[in-house]
Amino acid sequence: MRSLLLSASAVLLLSACAATPTLRGTGDLGLVIERSTGQVAVVSHTIRERLATVPGLGDLSHAHVTYSRDGRYGYVFGRDGGLTKVDLLRARIERRVVQAGNSIGGSISQDGRLVVAQNYEPGGLKVFDADTLEQLSEVPAEYAPGKRSKVVGLADLPGQRFAYALFEAGEIWVTDLSDPRAPKTERYPAGRQPYDALVTPDGRHFIAGLFGEDGLALLDLWHPERGVRKILAGYGKGEEPLPVYKMPHLRGWAVAGGYAWLPAIGRHEVLVVDTRTWQEVARVPVHSQPVFVMARPDGRQVWVNFAFPDNGTVQVIDTEAQRVVDTLKPGRAILHMEFTPRGEAVWLSARDDNKVVVYDTGTRRPLAELPADHPSGIFFTSRAVRIGF
Amino acid sequence: MRSLLLSASAVLLLSACAATPTLRGTGDLGLVIERSTGQVAVVSHTIRERLATVPGLGDLSHAHVTYSRDGRYGYVFGRDGGLTKVDLLRARIERRVVQAGNSIGGSISQDGRLVVAQNYEPGGLKVFDADTLEQLSEVPAEYAPGKRSKVVGLADLPGQRFAYALFEAGEIWVTDLSDPRAPKTERYPAGRQPYDALVTPDGRHFIAGLFGEDGLALLDLWHPERGVRKILAGYGKGEEPLPVYKMPHLRGWAVAGGYAWLPAIGRHEVLVVDTRTWQEVARVPVHSQPVFVMARPDGRQVWVNFAFPDNGTVQVIDTEAQRVVDTLKPGRAILHMEFTPRGEAVWLSARDDNKVVVYDTGTRRPLAELPADHPSGIFFTSRAVRIGF
Numbered sequence: 001m002r003s004l005l006l007s008a009s010a011v012l013l014l015s016a017c018a019a020t021p022t023l024r025g026t027g028d029l030g031l032v033i034e035r036s037t038g039q040v041a042v043v044s045h046t047i048r049e050r051l052a053t054v055p056g057l058g059d060l061s062h063a064h065v066t067y068s069r070d071g072r073y074g075y076v077f078g079r080d081g082g083l084t085k086v087d088l089l090r091a092r093i094e095r096r097v098v099q100a101g102n103s104i105g106g107s108i109s110q111d112g113r114l115v116v117a118q119n120y121e122p123g124g125l126k127v128f129d130a131d132t133l134e135q136l137s138e139v140p141a142e143y144a145p146g147k148r149s150k151v152v153g154l155a156d157l158p159g160q161r162f163a164y165a166l167f168e169a170g171e172i173w174v175t176d177l178s179d180p181r182a183p184k185t186e187r188y189p190a191g192r193q194p195y196d197a198l199v200t201p202d203g204r205h206f207i208a209g210l211f212g213e214d215g216l217a218l219l220d221l222w223h224p225e226r227g228v229r230k231i232l233a234g235y236g237k238g239e240e241p242l243p244v245y246k247m248p249h250l251r252g253w254a255v256a257g258g259y260a261w262l263p264a265i266g267r268h269e270v271l272v273v274d275t276r277t278w279q280e281v282a283r284v285p286v287h288s289q290p291v292f293v294m295a296r297p298d299g300r301q302v303w304v305n306f307a308f309p310d311n312g313t314v315q316v317i318d319t320e321a322q323r324v325v326d327t328l329k330p331g332r333a334i335l336h337m338e339f340t341p342r343g344e345a346v347w348l349s350a351r352d353d354n355k356v357v358v359y360d361t362g363t364r365r366p367l368a369e370l371p372a373d374h375p376s377g378i379f380f381t382s383r384a385v386r387i388g389f
Numbered sequence: 390m391r392s393l394l395l396s397a398s399a400v401l402l403l404s405a406c407a408a409t410p411t412l413r414g415t416g417d418l419g420l421v422i423e424r425s426t427g428q429v430a431v432v433s434h435t436i437r438e439r440l441a442t443v444p445g446l447g448d449l450s451h452a453h454v455t456y457s458r459d460g461r462y463g464y465v466f467g468r469d470g471g472l473t474k475v476d477l478l479r480a481r482i483e484r485r486v487v488q489a490g491n492s493i494g495g496s497i498s499q500d501g502r503l504v505v506a507q508n509y510e511p512g513g514l515k516v517f518d519a520d521t522l523e524q525l526s527e528v529p530a531e532y533a534p535g536k537r538s539k540v541v542g543l544a545d546l547p548g549q550r551f552a553y554a555l556f557e558a559g560e561i562w563v564t565d566l567s568d569p570r571a572p573k574t575e576r577y578p579a580g581r582q583p584y585d586a587l588v589t590p591d592g593r594h595f596i597a598g599l600f601g602e603d604g605l606a607l608l609d610l611w612h613p614e615r616g617v618r619k620i621l622a623g624y625g626k627g628e629e630p631l632p633v634y635k636m637p638h639l640r641g642w643a644v645a646g647g648y649a650w651l652p653a654i655g656r657h658e659v660l661v662v663d664t665r666t667w668q669e670v671a672r673v674p675v676h677s678q679p680v681f682v683m684a685r686p687d688g689r690q691v692w693v694n695f696a697f698p699d700n701g702t703v704q705v706i707d708t709e710a711q712r713v714v715d716t717l718k719p720g721r722a723i724l725h726m727e728f729t730p731r732g733e734a735v736w737l738s739a740r741d742d743n744k745v746v747v748y749d750t751g752t753r754r755p756l757a758e759l760p761a762d763h764p765s766g767i768f769f770t771s772r773a774v775r776i777g778f
């Protein structure tokens with residue numbers, strides 16, 4: 001009997017130990033969205049390997065990830081309104097709620113305690129406790145009685161605030177969540193149909209792209225009382241309206257050395273804008289319609305991917321020479337790119353080749369390939385320590 | 390017999406499990422140097438607590454820490470030449486070598502594979518494998534036959550390179566460690582007695598402070614062939630030589646919104662320099678001789694501590710108003726400051742009060758106090774994802 005007891009406890013202990021995943025740092029981990037299977041891959045950018053797979057995240061045909069401040073948990077916002085907290089160390093779902101009918105992304109507060117979802121349907125923000133995913137409050141994007149707008153371009157700001165744009169309302173809103181159960185919101189007229197936005201790396205300038213008119217809407221968050229200023233009035237000038245799937249993604253906008261590198265809408269150009277004056281200073285001709293325009297962390301290179309049918313090509317701009325210095329063919333349907341935190345490598349999703357490819361940004365040669373089922377977004381935990389992700 | 394065996398294995402398993410530390414992310418951890426006891430405290434800036442103590446690091450009367458790319462290991466460079474790899478998760482020494490007689494700090498390569506120590510005695514660099522601490526190579530700072538210089542201001546650069554200054558030689562050297570066993574070094578005349586240096590956050594501009602003459606030496610690492618340019622010729626003008634312990638620390642220099650905020654040498658001023666022209670554009674009067682001048686990550690505030698006997702005071706500059714907006718007394722002998730990665734809080738070492746104090750940067754009120762034995766440097770793992778730390 002005693003021997004049996006001991007044996008049982010030994011087995012119990014053994015399985016408890018076996019269930020304990022390897023002890024490891026989380027600073028070099030990331031998640032890759034696998035679009036068609038509703039799962040994410042946990043990866044390491046040190047060993048350039050796929051470590052594990054976490055299934056059961058719902059519709060990931062479009063998704064965004066934000067990270068807990070310790071880098072252990074990724075909050076995955078799926079297209080179907082699913083918000084899933086993934087434990088990267090145990091490679092499993094920690095919690096999951098379906099919080100909306102249609103969601104486009106989310107963000108985390110400066111102190112790491114609040115996770116905020118931005119939704120298309122019902123239009124607005126929802127605020128969750130980052131630990132428990134308990135809903136704490138809601139900001140319906142009701143811009144006129146009974147009228148709710150889609151929310152785009154959500155960005156976290158210093159001071160527990162969030163900025164975002166309302167597509168139908170043509171407004172930028174700034175919500176203060178210092179008291180997470182009682183949001184305080186300020187509204188600023190922005191222009192027609194803001195379709196995405198970004199905040200500069202210092203959290204000061206919030207810029208929304210406008211679909212319904214030329215130019216961009218700029219709000220100086222150090223001086224919101226001054227209201228929105230229209231910049232780059234010639235940004236999309238003279239183009240006929242373009243299908244939304246060809247709209248560039250603004251989150252990837254690159255601010256490097258005091259200049260912002262922006263995808264032109266529809267045109268085969270990348271715009272260079274002086275962030276002191278917000279005037280255009282140059283245009284760099286590129287292969288096709290840019291989607292993501294991203295600066296390597298040191299700002300010396302800007303990488304650009306393109307809209308269908310040219311999405312098998314990626315170009316590299318030298319920011320000092322202000323011209324394309326390399327044209328690569330990393331795979332079919334390059335949907336997203338993510339740099340390692342200090343920029344020696346870049347990871348690219350090749351959706352139609354079912355792989356993620358890693359390039360050396362110095363030699364511009366492939367370093368590794370990882371299998372992935374229709375990969376799209378790639379998100380490293382280093383986002384946790386940056387403003388605006 | 391069988392029962393005994395099982396019992397023994399159960400105990401073994403039990404202790405194996407017990408030895409396994411809690412699974413956790415490493416993105417919100419840090420180390421605090423405890424000067425007089427040769428130990429470091431492992432801390433979390435989420436819960437603002439001291440988690441563990443790691444003793445046995447030798448002489449930490451001056452120390453620097455750099456981090457592995459996963460944020461799990463801190464490499465602590467002690468004054469006595471000790472290089473100790475500390476495992477933050479297990480709170481123990483992983484490896485330790487005594488690699489020099491007198492060392493001032495170190496850094497880690499862009500790919501995370503090489504740890505480099507900068508030494509006063511024998512003057513030069515030593516290159517180690519980041520995993521094993523095996524020495525791979527050495528760059529003696531021999532600037533003339535038989536003459537070795539102290540090395541200061543080491544900074545990692547993109548492309549496995551490192552920049553540093555040679556005090557006695559009056560030179561800046563850039564070493565390429567692409568082949569870690571065969572370093573390649575370029576030398577640039579810099580000016581008299583560079584005593585410390587920094588690199589801008591993008592890894593482009595390396596700036597050394599000069600003790601033996603007025604002004605600073607600037608090397609554009611995108612164009613090293615252009616050589617060193619002298620900037621801020623009036624930087625220390627008209628002052629009599631000052632004791633070295635009052636020299637400002639340059640690593641803390643703050644680049645915010647395109648302006649660099651620099652401690653004046655000896656004078657009670659902080660200088661504001663335009664990073665496009667490298668001209669001085671303003672001077673902000675402060676309480677005493679500044680030591681560390683550090684920008685909050687969003688660039689809206691710059692925090693300044695001071696030389697003895699005024700080291701009980703800390704001032705906060707509003708970077709837009711370009712004036713001091715707050716004067717704090719966080720404790721006795723404030724030696725160092727470190728911001729949380731997104732800037733909501735700042736940690737300050739109060740050596741003579743044996744504590745670390747945490748301030749809310751918004752309200753500028755204390756949030757927490759942690760006991761620490763004569764604390765000096767505070768280093769968070771978020772340094773791992775930045776260039777130049």
Ligand code: DHE
Pocket residue numbers: 035061062063064065104105106152153154155195196197244245246247249251252291335336376377378
């Ligand atoms: C507003 C918006 C954001 C910013 C969210 C935030 O601020 O957190 C965003 C983010 C994103 C992000 C997160 C970027 C980041 O760095 O945070 C990615 C990878 C992404 C990949 C794509 N998006 Fe996205 N995306 C849209 C809108 C947006 N996408 C569209 O309206 C569009 C054009 C059509 C749609 O179906 O919604 C669209 C199609 C795509 C794609 O086809 C992409 C390239 C591949 C895919 O799998 O959907 N979108």
Ligand code: DHE
Pocket residue numbers: 424450451452453454493494495541542543544584585586633634635636638640641680724725765766767
């Ligand atoms: C060159 C140099 C560096 C940069 C290392 C690097 O690039 O990695 C440095 C870094 C440092 C760093 C790391 C800064 C960082 O953010 O990386 C800290 C906290 C620091 C705290 C101090 N230093 Fe430091 N320090 C000197 C030199 C330097 N200190 C001196 O010459 C001086 C004046 C006299 C001495 O005894 O060496 C000196 C005294 C001090 C102190 O008195 C401080 C304030 C408290 C202490 O415990 O010594 N020094």
